[in-house]
Amino acid sequence: MSAPDLKRAAAERAIPLVEDGMRLGIGTGSTAAAFIALLGERVRAGLSVTGVPTSEATRLACEREGIPLATLEELPELDLTIDGADEVDGNLRLIKGGGAALLREKIVAVASRRMVVIADAGKRVETLGAFPLPVEVNLFGIGATLRAVEAAVAQSGCAGEIVRRHDASGATLLTDGGHAILDLRLGRIPDPEALSARLWAVPGVVEHGLFLGIADAAILAAADGEAAAVSVLGRL
Numbered sequence: 551m552s553a554p555d556l557k558r559a560a561a562e563r564a565i566p567l568v569e570d571g572m573r574l575g576i577g578t579g580s581t582a583a584a585f586i587a588l589l590g591e592r593v594r595a596g597l598s599v600t601g602v603p604t605s606e607a608t609r610l611a612c613e614r615e616g617i618p619l620a621t622l623e624e625l626p627e628l629d630l631t632i633d634g635a636d637e638v639d640g641n642l643r644l645i646k647g648g649g650a651a652l653l654r655e656k657i658v659a660v661a662s663r664r665m666v667v668i669a670d671a672g673k674r675v676e677t678l679g680a681f682p683l684p685v686e687v688n689l690f691g692i693g694a695t696l697r698a699v700e701a702a703v704a705q706s707g708c709a710g711e712i713v714r715r716h717d718a719s720g721a722t723l724l725t726d727g728g729h730a731i732l733d734l735r736l737g738r739i740p741d742p743e744a745l746s747a748r749l750w751a752v753p754g755v756v757e758h759g760l761f762l763g764i765a766d767a768a769i770l771a772a773a774d775g776e777a778a779a780v781s782v783l784g785r786l
């Protein structure tokens with residue numbers, strides 16, 4: 551079973567969580583895209599939902615599917631957010647931001663009564679950190695911010711290389727909010743809460759990709775022969 555099939559299997563399991571009339575946070579990335587396609591089918595079949603997209607890419611995908619949208623300003627409280635993740639540990643702590651949407655993803659998830667992650671089971675890890683941790687930073691003074699982030703990393707018991715993310719043309723990648731991303735290649739993050747607190751204390755850091763105490767459940771799809779075995783971490 552291919553990775554896209556597993557993503558679709560996780561997205562399929564999330565669809566029944568969406569109830570008529572819900573205000574729905576809609577995530578970013580390839581797994582979220584599988585969910586958006588399925589949600590579009592349900593909307594065209596008569597389901598009534600209002601979505602709040604977590605990125606411009608997701609907004610465009612939802613518009614193509616005919617999913618009604620609102621902004622978080624119009625709908626500051628959401629019922630449910632469905633989103634992907636780059637890593638999920640056993641305590642439902644996440645790394646997100648591989649798609650550079652972590653700021654809007656975190657704002658939307660925190661505005662939701664529940665957040666459910668959809669992912670292939672390869673995203674499940676014992677210790678966070680093999681996936682480079684994205685940190686969104688203001689462009690002003692980015693060199694100084696990078697040094698301060700290096701110090702924060704060291705103070706929280708981690709070590710590794712910090713790399714500014716570039717786009718396909720080689721320019722500094724800019725997020726939907728016009729910020730840059732620093733990817734922290736740490737290998738492992740023994741104390742995510744400590745690192746989170748240290749990063750937030752750095753002026754210039756807009757947000758980081760550690761989602762701690764935010765996700766309520768994760769739907770994980772693993773290959774089981776020709777089929778997908780879907781398991782749930784936490785409570786749906």
Ligand SMILES: O=C(CO)[C@H](O)[C@H](O)COP(=O)(O)O
Nearest residue numbers: 579580581634647648649651
């Ligand atoms: O955090 C994200 C985007 O900022 C995505 O949810 C994360 O990168 C997972 O993406 P995919 O479903 O394509 O593996």
